[in-house]
Amino acid sequence: MLDTxxxxxxxIQEEIEFALIQMKSETLNKINDALARLEHGNYGDCxxxxxEIAEKRLRALPFAVRCKDCEEAREIAEQRxxxxxxxxxxxxLFLDM
Numbered sequence: 571m572l573d574t575x576x577x578x579x580x581x582i583q584e585e586i587e588f589a590l591i592q593m594k595s596e597t598l599n600k601i602n603d604a605l606a607r608l609e610h611g612n613y614g615d616c617x618x619x620x621x622e623i624a625e626k627r628l629r630a631l632p633f634a635v636r637c638k639d640c641e642e643a644r645e646i647a648e649q650r651x652x653x654x655x656x657x658x659x660x661x662x663l664f665l666d667m
Contacts, residue, residue, distance in 0.1 A: 600633035616640050 607613040614623050618640040627634050636644065 597633075603635075604633040618644070 604613060607615075614628055615621070616623055616637040617635045619637060621637055623634055623637045627638055634641070
């Protein structure tokens with residue numbers, strides 16, 4: 571029994587370590603992309619509206635690609651999409667009965 575618990579804890583630890591490595595890799599890619607934008611002269615420009623991203627936002631998140639307003643709009647749209655997909659999934663459960 572103890573071996574199963576230890577094995578489960580080891581699996582969880584491995585998953586956490588893998589997730590951390592993935593996050594670090596994604597962050598490094600974002601930084602490299604920001605450096606490329608800096609090199610091309612378009613660092614700090616919002617991908618969506620083209621306006622300048624606020625300095626305060628760039629200080630907090632140096633690899634930001636959207637201004638605050640566009641990022642919030644994107645997050646709201648993603649949230650609505652997830653809710654729509656969840657509703658469709660829930661309604662299909664009733665159709666299967």
